[in-house]
Amino acid sequence: xxxxxxxxRLRVVVYAVMALSGAVALFGVILFYGVLRxxxxxxxxxxxxxxxxxxxxxxxxxxxxxxLGGRQYVPLHRVSRSFIQAILAxxxxxxxxxxxxxxxxxxxxxxxxxxxxxxxQGASTITxxxxxxxxxxxxxxWSRKFRELLVALQIEAQFSKEEILEAYINQxxxxxxxxxxxxxxxxFFAKPASGLTLSEAALLAGLxxxxxxxxxxxxxxxxxxxxxxxxQRLVAVKAISSEEADQxxxxxxxxxxxxxxRLRGSYPLDFVLQQLAKRYGDEVVYxxxxxxxxxxxxxxxxxxxxxxxxxxxxxxxxxKKEATKPADPAETLQGALVAIEAHSGGIKAMVGGRxxxxxxxxxxxxxxxxxxxxxxxxxYYAAFENLNxxxxxxxxxxxxxxxxKGAPDWRPKNxxxxxxxPMVLKHAFTESVNTVAAQLVAQVGADAVVEVARRCGIHxxxxxxxSLALGTSEVSPLEMAxxxxxxxxxxxxxxxxxxxxxxxxxGRVLEERIVERERVLDPEVCxxxxxxxxxxxxxxxxxxxxxxxxxxxxxGKTGTxxxxxxAWFTGFxxxxxxxxxxxxxxxxxxxxxxxxxxTGGRGAAPIWTRFMKSATAGEPPRRFAKxxxxxxxxxxxxxxxxxxxxxxxxxxxxxxxxxxxx
Amino acid sequence: MNEWVEPTSLTESVKRAxxxxxxxxxxxxxxxxxxxxxxxxxxRLLGAYLVTTNNHRPESGAIWEVGHQTSAAREALExxxxxxxxxxxxxxxxxxxxxxxxxxxQRDSLMLSADQFLRLYRALPDALRREVASPYHLLTLVHQGxxxxxxxxxxxxxxxxxxxxxxxxxxxxxxxxxxxxxxxxRGEVAVAGRLTSLSDFARQIYPANRFFQVxxxxxxxxxxxxxxxxxxxxASPDRILRVGISSEAYDGTLTLGFEREGSDGPRVILxxxxxxxxWQLARRLNDSGGITAPEMxxxxxGGGGQQ
Numbered sequence: 001x002x003x004x005x006x007x008x009r010l011r012v013v014v015y016a017v018m019a020l021s022g023a024v025a026l027f028g029v030i031l032f033y034g035v036l037r038x039x040x041x042x043x044x045x046x047x048x049x050x051x052x053x054x055x056x057x058x059x060x061x062x063x064x065x066x067x068l069g070g071r072q073y074v075p076l077h078r079v080s081r082s083f084i085q086a087i088l089a090x091x092x093x094x095x096x097x098x099x100x101x102x103x104x105x106x107x108x109x110x111x112x113x114x115x116x117x118x119x120x121q122g123a124s125t126i127t128x129x130x131x132x133x134x135x136x137x138x139x140x141x142w143s144r145k146f147r148e149l150l151v152a153l154q155i156e157a158q159f160s161k162e163e164i165l166e167a168y169i170n171q172x173x174x175x176x177x178x179x180x181x182x183x184x185x186x187x188f189f190a191k192p193a194s195g196l197t198l199s200e201a202a203l204l205a206g207l208x209x210x211x212x213x214x215x216x217x218x219x220x221x222x223x224x225x226x227x228x229x230x231x232q233r234l235v236a237v238k239a240i241s242s243e244e245a246d247q248x249x250x251x252x253x254x255x256x257x258x259x260x261x262r263l264r265g266s267y268p269l270d271f272v273l274q275q276l277a278k279r280y281g282d283e284v285v286y287x288x289x290x291x292x293x294x295x296x297x298x299x300x301x302x303x304x305x306x307x308x309x310x311x312x313x314x315x316x317x318x319x320k321k322e323a324t325k326p327a328d329p330a331e332t333l334q335g336a337l338v339a340i341e342a343h344s345g346g347i348k349a350m351v352g353g354r355x356x357x358x359x360x361x362x363x364x365x366x367x368x369x370x371x372x373x374x375x376x377x378x379x380y381y382a383a384f385e386n387l388n389x390x391x392x393x394x395x396x397x398x399x400x401x402x403x404x405k406g407a408p409d410w411r412p413k414n415x416x417x418x419x420x421x422p423m424v425l426k427h428a429f430t431e432s433v434n435t436v437a438a439q440l441v442a443q444v445g446a447d448a449v450v451e452v453a454r455r456c457g458i459h460x461x462x463x464x465x466x467s468l469a470l471g472t473s474e475v476s477p478l479e480m481a482x483x484x485x486x487x488x489x490x491x492x493x494x495x496x497x498x499x500x501x502x503x504x505x506x507g508r509v510l511e512e513r514i515v516e517r518e519r520v521l522d523p524e525v526c527x528x529x530x531x532x533x534x535x536x537x538x539x540x541x542x543x544x545x546x547x548x549x550x551x552x553x554x555x556g557k558t559g560t561x562x563x564x565x566x567a568w569f570t571g572f573x574x575x576x577x578x579x580x581x582x583x584x585x586x587x588x589x590x591x592x593x594x595x596x597x598x599t600g601g602r603g604a605a606p607i608w609t610r611f612m613k614s615a616t617a618g619e620p621p622r623r624f625a626k627x628x629x630x631x632x633x634x635x636x637x638x639x640x641x642x643x644x645x646x647x648x649x650x651x652x653x654x655x656x657x658x659x660x661x662x
Numbered sequence: 663m664n665e666w667v668e669p670t671s672l673t674e675s676v677k678r679a680x681x682x683x684x685x686x687x688x689x690x691x692x693x694x695x696x697x698x699x700x701x702x703x704x705x706r707l708l709g710a711y712l713v714t715t716n717n718h719r720p721e722s723g724a725i726w727e728v729g730h731q732t733s734a735a736r737e738a739l740e741x742x743x744x745x746x747x748x749x750x751x752x753x754x755x756x757x758x759x760x761x762x763x764x765x766x767x768q769r770d771s772l773m774l775s776a777d778q779f780l781r782l783y784r785a786l787p788d789a790l791r792r793e794v795a796s797p798y799h800l801l802t803l804v805h806q807g808x809x810x811x812x813x814x815x816x817x818x819x820x821x822x823x824x825x826x827x828x829x830x831x832x833x834x835x836x837x838x839x840x841x842x843x844x845x846x847x848r849g850e851v852a853v854a855g856r857l858t859s860l861s862d863f864a865r866q867i868y869p870a871n872r873f874f875q876v877x878x879x880x881x882x883x884x885x886x887x888x889x890x891x892x893x894x895x896x897a898s899p900d901r902i903l904r905v906g907i908s909s910e911a912y913d914g915t916l917t918l919g920f921e922r923e924g925s926d927g928p929r930v931i932l933x934x935x936x937x938x939x940x941w942q943l944a945r946r947l948n949d950s951g952g953i954t955a956p957e958m959x960x961x962x963x964g965g966g967g968q969q
Binding site for chain 2: 003004007011032036037038039040041042043052053098099100101103133134135136137150151153154155156157158280281283284286287288289290344504505508509510512513514515516517
């Protein structure tokens, strides 16, 4: 090709480039005016971004459990210099020089994006990130990018660099629900942002890139690696020397020991939020800056969570290997625990499952499971009240057949498929004898049992059929704990609740809980049932509780359903009523490798015991109040006759006045 | 005009390319690019222009949405708090339980301090006080020193009063039936029996016709003060026989007793009137030869009756 030919071609290229540039410029102008109308308005001042007040939820002792939304604003001069340097070195080291766009970095990023397939390089400045976080979604489109760029240019034109940086560090997400550096410093290191060391600042500055991936509470190694990257960036921009970087990397980090577990969601907090949303609506709850005081006891909650987790892991280890498929959450052994203060109804602890991070379904409140024999206290109360029976009344444990109108006869069986002949009702109760319970419900009627359960606070639908007495109607652990608390208080019912008080952001009271009490059970009959429930723990199906060393006065009842699908223990001391359920979400039985079924005594009672031992540690012992009309008498457990002085078979029973001779 | 001719040689092409106009244009472009790289004039220009359009642009985007939600939440809360506070202050300033019941018509519950409740309780006529709560029970609670507040709660037609301690635990619950509420609303209560059996009225009992004669002679404002709700007396078909005036005033009020004979026996309807107005009436009654209780003792025909 001649030189002239080359020149011609060059000219064509020059014209083409000029035409293209013109077209791009024209397109840019059109695009600019096109997006200008929809471009969001900037707030003035920029610090308005932190004006949303946080809704804060407190425990009964005043400790803050969680803060939702809102920002803990901190002025720039009260943030550690190390953090400012670290965040600038990592995110935008030319921040002080550019006007919203780092052109060199953008060109480099474009080059990498277009000419190095498979690689993507970000070029967003801090101003652009701020624009994106404040106004735009996270969808990756050219149009969004262009709008974000324009807003960044306006931010730079309207606000000083210090204002921009201050706004940025007060809203970036650090993960675990922490937005803004002050909150992050408090959450991760329990200190203000001004007190962050180089090592801590470098760790925090690395988090915004991927808060979940580098969450130091879950992935400490990744977080440390990222910290080293940040320190290298600081060396690269000559903010620190490499020796300082090495020293900072070697410093062991002292994380906040208490906060993290509570700052992610949890079952009781979900329960609180659901109730608040129902009363005030989501908008007020998440943007209104409410101050909510709950009945929760952080110490008990922590004990409950760890005990449930540890005991379920241990129990799962004992179950048949082929029965467990841990990959499927529905196939994971689950548990729930609710602890209620008996004399107020205040919920002190609530565990709705093994791990909130795995499944947020709150089994303590929303699951409906058959309680098995755990329902028998209502039956025995109904029988004592309506039939004037006593714990010393004798029934025969035998094969029973109860005719039912229009249906086949009901033939309930004992759990062990054995019969033990005549026995007093207290013995039948503590040993959870189904055939005796069946005879009782046939005499007193299912409606009477439903009525007693309702009086005690069971709200779930209850079918008035005979099998109800053996716990075939489904209930939640919350209902069980609340209804058993009625026995703990001698027949006074307190409705369970979790919210004590709600205030607005200025401390003005919106609502406060009134602790209403209602006598629903006769105190003497109630004490008779309570006395039988203490027998369950002393020498009945729950005696493992004593074997595990829980020595306070307590009462309760085990519950196990057909096929070992549900294992329950609900029990109480004079102050605290606690229900524990263990089972699978899918209807599946629990059997140990030896083939032995997991009953309430084996599966739930150990959780109850460990929890109650720790929960009541240090409290003065308190006995159940015995009504004046009650006499305790020892009887023969088979004949019900008063035991003689030399009799070896003695069972203490609580009798009302006039029943001593019966 | 000369026709454009394609350059025939490279020299000619270069010559043409390097004319002053092209060079100037190139220099200007290069200068603009260099200045942009050095001084960011394009960003500044665009930014400055965008600032001028800021107020005409929509409040859209995540931060504004949150802002709007926050404003809405604040407004909702403000309304809630204001309503609560205004009802609360009205309740604390109320001078009768009837006012409290009126407020309960607007909402389901309200809270009063124990002191305010006691003030309102003491302002009730004796007979009504007993209907609301036993004074001995209240005395016990006051003596225990735990009773701090009273929570009024509407429960269907009745009103439950929960007497609370400092931890909002219910110490005692009282119930005010709809009938008693009506009595309190009307400022009256009916007591079975005759005026002469009520010691409060022993000194001033008048035949009904004389009472109403004097009442009619008074200005309407005074009449209203004496009988704020005469409609309630008109509602009953039974004729009023005698009227008594209580000898003790309480909190600016005096109790009037209207004795009437019904199918269920004699009853006295107690009504509270303004002390000053009732006093004027009593003065006129006495001036015009009012009949006091001792004189009435054996008088049946004039509207009285022997016990």
